[in-house]
Amino acid sequence: MAIPVIDFSKLDGEERADTLAQIANCCEEWGFFQVEREEGFKKSKPVQLLNELLERKNGGDHDEKVENVDWEDVFLLSDENDDQWPPKTPGFKETMKEYRIELKKLALRVLETMDENLGLPKGYLNKAFNGGQDSKNAAFFGTKVSHYPPCPHPEKVTGLRAHTDAGGVILLFQDDEVNGLQILKDGAWIDVQPMRNAVVINTGDQIEVLSNGRYKSVWHRVLARPDGNRRSIASFYNPSYKAVIAPSPELLAAEAAQGAVVEEEEVVKDSSSSGAKYPKFVFEDYMNVYAEQKFLPKEPRFLALKAI
Helix, strand or coil, X not given: CCCXXXXXXXXXXXXXXXXXXXXXXXXXXXXXXXXXXXXXXXXXXXXXXXXXXXXXXXXXXCCCCCCCCCCXXXXXXXXXXXXXXXXXXXXXXXXXXXXXXXXXXXXXXXXXXXXXXXXXXXXXXXXXXXXXXXXXXXXXXXXXXXXXCCCCCCCCCCCEEEECCCCCEEEEEECCCCCCEEEEECCEEEECCCCCCEEEEEECHXXXXXXXXXXXXXXXXXXXXXXXXXXXXXXXXXXXXXXXXXXXXXXXXXXXXXXXXXXXXXXXXXXXXXXCCCCCEEHHHHHHHHHHHCCCCCHHHHHHHHCC
């Protein structure tokens, strides 16, 4: 089973309708799709914990694993911290700035296709991310550069623990030679196949809320590998911290008109909005909960926000 690949160039031609349908299916059924287009780590906490586990005396539990850490070395990039970007690699800052500009354009285009497929006004999702039409609370665009070094005991530690992404649209330029990324699909973990010149796109928790569950955020993880240095660049187009997130009233009205059947086990009902499966909240509050519960089931996060 392979992750679907979308040719975005067809959105501008005669195959636009078919391409929109493919994207809608990916968002509804997968939550993921692809668009064609070391030294410091040795002293890190994951390495220390793995060494301690392996050196533990008296044998111990052979199935014991390193918990609560990831076999990942990262640094974060944003427009606000560009004075802290790695300075030693010639051309890095200039290239990465250009790359981020193009990725942000792609993120906005992805949101517009979601608007169209959901039957929402053009720009609706991006407006929600920015806190309203005239808001000064701009959506956030950040980039995480990750390095997953070879792990001598990959059965004892995870490259990146299973989780869903908190924000909106995630665009990943992953290693095209060393695999490791997996998503949970129909109860089974499947590989996101490395693919040259492709960007992996997935939806975050806020898209799930705004679409009232039509588009789900999907569990994914990165496996530690015994050989090969895996590198990836993940960019996140997220709501402003002050943005108010809630199921779209237009979608709720459409679902009510269609007599949509709601499955109770998937619902975190908000009594103030008939048919809403998720509460209304400020994104900053969600991130405060997410920081404590990132690697736990996502449904309790929404319940916690309902209580705020």
